Amino acid sequence: MTFxxxxxxxxxxxxxxxxxxxxxxxxxxxxxxxxxxxxxxxGTGNGQAAVALAEHFDEVFATDASEQxxxxxxxxxxxxxxxAPAEKCPLPDSSVDLxxxxxxxxxxxxxxxxxxxxxxxxxxxxxxxxxxDLHSVGPGIDPILTRMQSEFVGPFWPPERQYVFARYxxxxxxxxxxxxxxxxxxxxxxxxxxxxxxxxxxxxxxWTLPQMLGYMNTWSATKRFVKERGFNPGERLTPEFAxxxxxxxxxxxxxxxxxxxxxxxx
Numbered sequence: 557m558t559f560x561x562x563x564x565x566x567x568x569x570x571x572x573x574x575x576x577x578x579x580x581x582x583x584x585x586x587x588x589x590x591x592x593x594x595x596x597x598x599g600t601g602n603g604q605a606a607v608a609l610a611e612h613f614d615e616v617f618a619t620d621a622s623e624q625x626x627x628x629x630x631x632x633x634x635x636x637x638x639x640a641p642a643e644k645c646p647l648p649d650s651s652v653d654l655x656x657x658x659x660x661x662x663x664x665x666x667x668x669x670x671x672x673x674x675x676x677x678x679x680x681x682x683x684x685x686x687x688x689d690l691h692s693v694g695p696g697i698d699p700i701l702t703r704m705q706s707e708f709v710g711p712f713w714p715p716e717r718q719y720v721f722a723r724y725x726x727x728x729x730x731x732x733x734x735x736x737x738x739x740x741x742x743x744x745x746x747x748x749x750x751x752x753x754x755x756x757x758x759x760x761x762x763w764t765l766p767q768m769l770g771y772m773n774t775w776s777a778t779k780r781f782v783k784e785r786g787f788n789p790g791e792r793l794t795p796e797f798a799x800x801x802x803x804x805x806x807x808x809x810x811x812x813x814x815x816x817x818x819x820x821x822x
Contacts, residue, residue: 572770573767573770573771573773573774574601574602574604574771574774575759575760575761575771575810575812576604576608576759576761577604577605577608577658577686577757577759577814578757578758578759578760578814579608579611580757581608581686581757581814581816582605582608582609582611582612583612584755584757585609585612585654585656585682585684585818586612586613588654588682588684588818589653589654589680589681589682591653592613592653592654592681593613593614593615593653594613594614594615594616594617594651594652594653594654595609595613595615595616595617595652595653595654595655595656596617596618596619596645596647596652596654596655596656596676597609597616597617597618597619597655597656597657597658598619598642598645598655598656598657598660598664598669599619599620599621599642599657599658599659599660599661599663599664600618600619600620600625600626600629600637600658601620601622601625601629601658601659601660602625602628602629602630603618603629603630603632603635603637604630604658605656605658606618606629606630606632606635606637607630607632607635609635609654609656610632610633610634610635613634613653613654614634615634615636616632616634616635616636617635617636617638617647617652618635618636618637618638619637619638619639619640619641619642619645619646620637620639620640621639621640621641621642622639623639626638626639642657642660642663642664642665642668642669642672643664643665643668643669643672644668644672645672645675645676647676648676649675649676650675650676650677650678650679651676651678652676652677652678652681653677653678653680653681653682654681654682654683654684655673655676655677655681655682655683655684655821656683656684656685657683657684657685657686658685658686659686659687659688661685661687661719661724661727662687662716662717662719662720662724662727663716666727666728670728670730670731673821674821677821680820680821681820681821682818682819682820682821683731683818683819683821684816684817684818685724685727685729685816685817685818686724686757686814686815686816686817687719687720687723687724687814687815688720688759688812688813688814688815689720689721689723689812689813689815690705690812691768691771691810691811691812692810692811692812693768693808693809693810693811694808696800696801697797697800697801697808700793700796700797700800703793704772704789704790704793707789708781708789708792708793709775709777709778709781709789710777712776712777712778712780712781712784713776713777714776714777717777723815724815724817725815727817729817729819730819731819731820731821731822732819732820732822733817733818733819733820756813756814757813757814757816758811758812758813758814759811759812759813759814760809760810760811760812761809761810762807762808762809762810763807763808763810764804764805764806764807764808765797765798765801765804765805765806766804768797768808768810769790769791769794769797772790773788773790778790
């Protein structure tokens with residue numbers, strides 16, 4: 557089965573430079589299935605979310621269609637890795653309590669993947685998918701990041717990136733959900749008290765300038781730009797970044813808002 561492979565060619569860099577998700581996110585996911593034992597982390601990449609999930613669940617089954625990504629995944633005693641496409645999971649029927657997809661749902665064939673979610677989930681199971689868009693550092697850096705996007709890499713993102721830019725609100729999601737963007741089913745309770753309410757999460761990293769530039773080099777759009785135009789836009793903008801950053805070895809806080817959708821699988 558073919559898949560959108562934008563990352564196998566730089567799996568080691570992906571593991572080195574991708575930021576970590578906040579611990580509060582995984583505590584919240586556990587609260588949705590408090591008695592849950594097993595998770596399927598689909599599109600696991602380097603196992604970033606899988607290892608964090610293992611702090612809350614007894615078993616994490618983590619799959620990715622890329623052999624190179626699985627080869628770079630971080631080992632953990634409660635995480636089992638397997639090479640498998642999202643649309644064909646090797647798990648048996650009714651065997652998981654939670655399915656997670658971190659920054660990968662937009663690459664899947666939705667209908668086939670959702671059929672697998674329904675097949676492998678136990679009654680009352682949950683699908684949780686989240687994404688993040690471009691990062692922010694501060695007033696001096698952000699205008700240069702905007703130029704990187706608007707003047708260079710913007711047209712080189714794959715078409716599926718539209719779902720990320722829309723914060724996953726336009727992505728097909730055929731499961732009952734309750735979030736800040738949709739009315740709560742229980743109108744008698746304040747929205748934020750609803751058990752299905754999806755809180756807001758933010759991802760942060762403390763990075764030097766070379767770390768931030770290394771992260772931007774992992775973008776599929778950057779890879780395509782370099783291949784077609786013959787130069788790295790991040791390197792071209794490095795003098796401007798350095799002028800605004802100061803000492804490149806100084807760490808700055810880099811922020812990404814996370815956009816989460818959760819749905820109860822019936």
